[in-house]
Each structure stands twice: as structure tokens, then as C-alpha cells.
Amino acid sequence: MYKTPDGKEIFVLDGHTHFWDGSPENQANVHGKQFIECFYAYHTNLSPQEELWEKSRFEKYSEDDIYRDLFVDGPNDMAVIQTTVLKDFYKNGFGCLERSTEMAKRHPERFIVNGSFDPRDGEKALEYIHWMKENFDIQGVKMYTAEWNGDSKGWALNDPSAYKCFELCEKLGIKNIHVHKGPTIIPLSKDAFNVDDVDYAATDFQNLNWIVEHCGLPRLDDFCWIAVQETNVYAGLAVALPFIHARPRYFAEVMAELLFWVGEDKILFGSDYAIWTPKWLVEKFWNFQIPDDIAEERGVQLTDEIKEKILGLNAARLYGIDVEAKKRQLAGAPVQIAAE
Amino acid sequence: MLTDIIKADLECELWESLEAVTDPELDEPITDMGFVERAEVIGSKRVEVEFRLPTYWCSPNFAFLMAFGIRAEVCALPWVQEVQVTLNDHCFGDEVNEGVNSGKPFEEVFAQYCDGANLAEVVDTFRAKAFDRRQEVMLLALQAQGMTEAEIVSLTLAGFDRITMHGEEEERQKPRYRDLLLDQGLAENPEDLAFPTWEGQAIEAQELATHLVRLKGTRINMEFNGALCRGLASTRYKEVEIGPEGPTLVDFIAGRVPPREDHATRR
Known part of the structure; x- marks a missing residue:
């Protein structure tokens, strides 16, 4: 719950968080080392100085850390934990469904844990989707198209094998497909961050929600063109939002683009924890205004009502959460640090 | 002492030549982006250049383009007889370094990593984006100077050349826009339009505002990525x-x- 300066209570559903283990003990090779170091560079580059973490804490944080950072110090009411396995880089996976679910058990009313699969595993991917649904009742998945898998250095959402998986997701009611367009290295002759496949998949799977994390960055322009045409495509704010501190004008321009093209009902807050913590992001976002010249040029505004949608109401709709009922439930279970 | 002065002069020339190499995604010189970490002249004919991208995961195909761009610019200096280009700490670094220092042409080296396919489509996509970004700066500058939409869309290359730009970014982008316009064959003669679309179409006066809406999206994305890359x-x-x-x-x-x-x- 974020309490505004004038006392209004805002429901916050953080659409993009991680519970990872990027520690050297878990790194399988240099790629695992470079992966967490890249995340750390994002953290050190865009965080306010007082929010910086030491590297060892960043590499691996505890169950108490995540609970405190999101819900005690942080304003989140709920958080979606995304699974990013990276089995070629980490011995026990970077972010695992099992490990995250175990952590979330302590406060099941606050977490939504999403699964993940790799369509290149073929039949096994389909079996795995069944297994995730039966054992964890997942409502969404995180797709990382840049994941390495043996000789393959990436895949596309409109690959035939991926379509088989999405057909099954649709059948099983796994409706929220979070997409992260990382660098898809192979084929080398294509743009590594191309977002065209989102267009195909969203058109062919109208009953699924396609939440494109990092609002398609570094292809924001191409993403906006797609999102304006597809009613089931959403923009996750992670990575763009931290610019609110270091480069507020760039953030304002990106926000104006998203409001203009994608619309206020289809933008979702995401902290990308633990790259950034939600406390400062939400505070700064609530107090942020798009400068007049940018707002006028695009004919958009960022009102309190719109901010409330972005911070929680839009994601609550996608995940079928009755916000008033959830507020009452959480009021009866106030945040506390559980004894380990 | 004399050799120190010669070395310094040659290295100065070397850095200037590297300014012509751009990051295709950002349309900014790699020297401005801080990617070049070492550019050294050894014995007045051998050049060694080391560069590093903002992350280990930056697009390998663009890393190839930048590495070969460095080689081409350096080799164009008349006194250079030997060049070594090194990309540091990158997920595709070994392949890039082996390729760029093999002496083989870019197409041949690149094709071996993607079943013979080439980069033409991607290169064209990003040239179009660079064109749009440079064009937006020009169009906004002319609007700010009080030109009407009809005057802007009918401006010829000769007319464009006569206009003086004010402001650092406008001055910087004017020759860059002109170069790309001519290089792509979008304008050849003084009477050709200065502001066609990338597809070579004239822009109607009443369409200029819509055209600018699209260009703006491209520019914001590039500037945002540029800021992110510099930061990283x-x-x-x-x-x-x-x-x-x-x-x-x-x-x-x-x-x-x-x-x-x-x-x-x-x-």
C-alpha cells in the first residue's frame, strides 16, 4: 500500500520481480558471471546513490530481504515473481519456480509466482507446462527469448514449437505471457532485439495477454507500433521507470509515448526487483509529472487516476484480483518480518 | 622526442578516423560513446585499437559491423600498414576478433556464422532509423525558424544548403543528414527535394505533422538507448x-x- 502525501491509499501490484541466485557458487560458467554483472551494471547505473547495494548482496538475497524490500520498506501489496531459469548459465537455475514458490509460501496472499518454459524442448516443454499447472497452478509465464539452449542462442515467439506451447497455455488457462526481449544472438543476420514476433503471436493468440517487459526497449518505437494495433498487448515499465531518477526527461518522453500509443489501461508497473527496489520507484512515480511541453506535444497527461491504474489496477485486472477484497484481506494480515 | 611528437600526431589522426565509425543502433560515433579504450600507433605504421561495448550481451552483429568499421577507417589512413582490432569482454568476442583480424572481407566472415545470410536487411532498417532521427532534427529546426509546412516540404537541396542552423545538435546533424540523403540517392541534384521519406516519397504539407509524430518515436527510442548505453x-x-x-x-x-x-x- 502506498500512502500518498495527502493520505490516499494506493494499491500496488508489482508486475515484475525476481527471486534469483546469481552467486558465484551457482554460476556454471563465464556467461553466468557476465549475466549477473550486467544486471548489476543496470543497478549501479540507474539507482539513486543511497539505494545502491554491495555486489554480494545483489548476487543472492534472502527470503527476509525480498519480503522486507517489497512489502515492509517497500509499498507493494502484491508482487509477481518471474521465473528465468538460464540453465546453461547457472547450476541450479537463476530464478526457479520451485525455489520462488517455497519462498512465497510464507506469504501466499502477497505473491503470484509465474512459471517459464523453453519451447525448444519440444514434447518435454508441453509435459512441463502440464506439470507446472498441476503442481503450482500458474496463471502466467515469463518468456526469455534470448535464453541459450545448447547450440541455440535464442528463439522467437512465432516459432512453430512455441505456438504449440501457447496453444496449450490457452487450453489450460495460463493467460499472462510476460515477454522479455533480450538479445537473441542467433541468427546473427537478424536484429537481436526485434519485436515483430510479438505482433504475430498476439494476433494469433487473442485470448492470451502479452505483457512486453521493458516496453520493448531497446525497440520502443517498433513496440509502440505493434501495441497500438493489438488489444491484447501490454507494456511493462521495468527498466524505463528507473530513468525517473537519473534522466527524468527521458522517462517523461517514454511515458508520453506509451500513453499516446499503448494507453493508460495497458501499462503495468514493475520494479524488476532486485535490480531496483519499489520504494523509491513508487514514491518518485507518484510525485512525477510529465513536463508541459512533452505532455502537450503528445496530447497526454499522467493524472493520479492514471498512476493508480499503472501501479496496480491494470495488473490486478489481468490476474483476476478483486482489489477491494484483497485490501481487506491484507489489512487483516499486516506486514511483519517472520522469524527464520 | 621527435618520435614522440610523430606518434602523438599520428594518434590524433587515428582518433579522428575512428570518429567516422558509428554504433548502427544509436547513430552515434563510437568515440563519443566511450567504446574505444585504446588506439595506439606503434612504430609509425602499426595500429592497435581496443574497444569495449556497454555490456557483454550487446548485439554481436553490430559488434561485427563496428569492428570491421574500425578496420576500414584505420586502413584508409595512408601510413598504416598493419592493424589489429580487439573487442574486449563480449559474448561473441573471440569470433569477432578472429574475423576482423583475418584479413577476409566482412561478408565472408559474417556469412560463416549465419548460414550464408547477410546483414543487409538489418543494416537498412537502422540506416532508415538514423535517417529519420537526423531528419527530425532538421524539420523541427526549420519549424522553429518560422518556415511553414508547405515551405519545408518543398525545400530543395540547394535551399537546404543555404540555411544556417543554430544550436549544437542542429549544426552537428545538418551535414550528417545531408550525407545520408545523398549516400542513399534520395537527392542528387540541387533542385531535388531536401525532405523526402526514406522510401523516396515527397511529403505532403498536410501530412508533415503525422510524419513528425512517427519520427519522434524513433528519436526518443534512440536517445533513450544512447543514454542507457553511456550509463552502462x-x-x-x-x-x-x-x-x-x-x-x-x-x-x-x-x-x-x-x-x-x-x-x-x-x-
Whole structure:
């Protein structure tokens, strides 16, 4: 719950968080080392100085850390934990469904844990989707198209094998497909961050929600063109939002683009924890205004009502959460640090 | 002493030649982006250039383009007889370094990593984006100078050449826009339109506002990525230390990676 300066209570559903283990003990090779170091560079580059973490804490944080950072110090009411396995880089996976679910058990009313699969595993991917649904009742998945898998250095959402998986997701009611367009290295002759496949998949799977994390960055322009045409495509704010501190004008321009093209009902807050913590992001976002010249040029505004949608109401709709009922439930279970 | 002066002069020329190499995604010189970490002249005919991208995961195909761009620009200097280009700490670094120093042409090296396919489509996509970005700067500048939509869309290349730009970015982008316009064959003669679309179509006066809406999206994306890349490049090798004054960023491999000297000071 974020309490505004004038006392209004805002429901916050953080659409993009991680519970990872990027520690050297878990790194399988240099790629695992470079992966967490890249995340750390994002953290050190865009965080306010007082929010910086030491590297060892960043590499691996505890169950108490995540609970405190999101819900005690942080304003989140709920958080979606995304699974990013990276089995070629980490011995026990970077972010695992099992490990995250175990952590979330302590406060099941606050977490939504999403699964993940790799369509290149073929039949096994389909079996795995069944297994995730039966054992964890997942409502969404995180797709990382840049994941390495043996000789393959990436895949596309409109690959035939991926379509088989999405057909099954649709059948099983796994409706929220979070997409992260990382660098898809192979084929080398294509743009590594191309977002065209989102267009195909969203058109062919109208009953699924396609939440494109990092609002398609570094292809924001191409993403906006797609999102304006597809009613089931959403923009996750992670990575763009931290610019609110270091480069507020760039953030304002990106926000104006998203409001203009994608619309206020289809933008979702995401902290990308633990790259950034939600406390400062939400505070700064609530107090942020798009400068007049940018707002006028695009004919958009960022009102309190719109901010409330972005911070929680839009994601609550996608995940079928009755916000008033959830507020009452959480009021009866106030945040506390559980004894380990 | 004399050799020191010669070396300094040649290195100055070398840095200037590297300014012609751009990051295709950002349309900015790699020297401005801080990617070039070392550019050294050895014995007045051998050149060694080391560069590093903001992350280990930056697009390998663009890394190839930049590496070969460096080689081409350096080889164009009349006194250079030998060149070595090194991309540091990158997921495709070994392949890029082997390819760029093999002496084989780009197409041949690149094709071996993608079943013979080439990069033409991707290169064209990003040239179009660079064109749009440069064009937007020009169009907005002319609007700010009080030109009407009809005047802007009917402006000829000769007319464009006569206009003086004010402002650093406008002055910087004017020759860059012109170069790309001519290079792509979108304008050839003084009476040709200065502002066609990338597809070579004239823009109608009443369509200019819509055209600008699209260009703006492209520019914002590029500027945002540029800011992100500069930031990541600057913190890539830094770690946080929590001291009595709170957290600070320290360079944990200071001394191992040569400091990025501002080459402008060498001139």
C-alpha cells in the first residue's frame, strides 16, 4: 500500500520481480558471471546513490530481504515473481519456480509466482507446462527469448514449437505471457532485439495477454507500433521507470509515448526487483509529472487516476484480483518480518 | 622526442578516423560513446585499437559491423600498414576478433556464422532509423525558424544548403543528414527535394505533422538507448562500497582497464 502525501491509499501490484541466485557458487560458467554483472551494471547505473547495494548482496538475497524490500520498506501489496531459469548459465537455475514458490509460501496472499518454459524442448516443454499447472497452478509465464539452449542462442515467439506451447497455455488457462526481449544472438543476420514476433503471436493468440517487459526497449518505437494495433498487448515499465531518477526527461518522453500509443489501461508497473527496489520507484512515480511541453506535444497527461491504474489496477485486472477484497484481506494480515 | 611528437600526431589522426565509425543502433560515433579504450600507433605504421561495448550481451552483429568499421577507417589512413582490432569482454568476442583480424572481407566472415545470410536487411532498417532521427532534427529546426509546412516540404537541396542552423545538435546533424540523403540517392541534384521519406516519397504539407509524430518515436527510442548505453558503459566495471557516508561506486579494476582519456585533449 502506498500512502500518498495527502493520505490516499494506493494499491500496488508489482508486475515484475525476481527471486534469483546469481552467486558465484551457482554460476556454471563465464556467461553466468557476465549475466549477473550486467544486471548489476543496470543497478549501479540507474539507482539513486543511497539505494545502491554491495555486489554480494545483489548476487543472492534472502527470503527476509525480498519480503522486507517489497512489502515492509517497500509499498507493494502484491508482487509477481518471474521465473528465468538460464540453465546453461547457472547450476541450479537463476530464478526457479520451485525455489520462488517455497519462498512465497510464507506469504501466499502477497505473491503470484509465474512459471517459464523453453519451447525448444519440444514434447518435454508441453509435459512441463502440464506439470507446472498441476503442481503450482500458474496463471502466467515469463518468456526469455534470448535464453541459450545448447547450440541455440535464442528463439522467437512465432516459432512453430512455441505456438504449440501457447496453444496449450490457452487450453489450460495460463493467460499472462510476460515477454522479455533480450538479445537473441542467433541468427546473427537478424536484429537481436526485434519485436515483430510479438505482433504475430498476439494476433494469433487473442485470448492470451502479452505483457512486453521493458516496453520493448531497446525497440520502443517498433513496440509502440505493434501495441497500438493489438488489444491484447501490454507494456511493462521495468527498466524505463528507473530513468525517473537519473534522466527524468527521458522517462517523461517514454511515458508520453506509451500513453499516446499503448494507453493508460495497458501499462503495468514493475520494479524488476532486485535490480531496483519499489520504494523509491513508487514514491518518485507518484510525485512525477510529465513536463508541459512533452505532455502537450503528445496530447497526454499522467493524472493520479492514471498512476493508480499503472501501479496496480491494470495488473490486478489481468490476474483476476478483486482489489477491494484483497485490501481487506491484507489489512487483516499486516506486514511483519517472520522469524527464520 | 621527435618520435614522440610523430606518434602523438599520428594518434590524433587515428582518433579522428575512428570518429567516422558509428554504433548502427544509436547513430552515434563510437568515440563519443566511450567504446574505444585504446588506439595506439606503434612504430609509425602499426595500429592497435581496443574497444569495449556497454555490456557483454550487446548485439554481436553490430559488434561485427563496428569492428570491421574500425578496420576500414584505420586502413584508409595512408601510413598504416598493419592493424589489429580487439573487442574486449563480449559474448561473441573471440569470433569477432578472429574475423576482423583475418584479413577476409566482412561478408565472408559474417556469412560463416549465419548460414550464408547477410546483414543487409538489418543494416537498412537502422540506416532508415538514423535517417529519420537526423531528419527530425532538421524539420523541427526549420519549424522553429518560422518556415511553414508547405515551405519545408518543398525545400530543395540547394535551399537546404543555404540555411544556417543554430544550436549544437542542429549544426552537428545538418551535414550528417545531408550525407545520408545523398549516400542513399534520395537527392542528387540541387533542385531535388531536401525532405523526402526514406522510401523516396515527397511529403505532403498536410501530412508533415503525422510524419513528425512517427519520427519522434524513433528519436526518443534512440536517445533513450544512447543514454542507457553511456550509463552502462560508465558503470560496467564499478562496484559499490558501503562506507560511513553511505554507498559509493568504486572502480574495482582501476589500473587494469586503461582509463578513457578524452581524446579531444590530444588535439
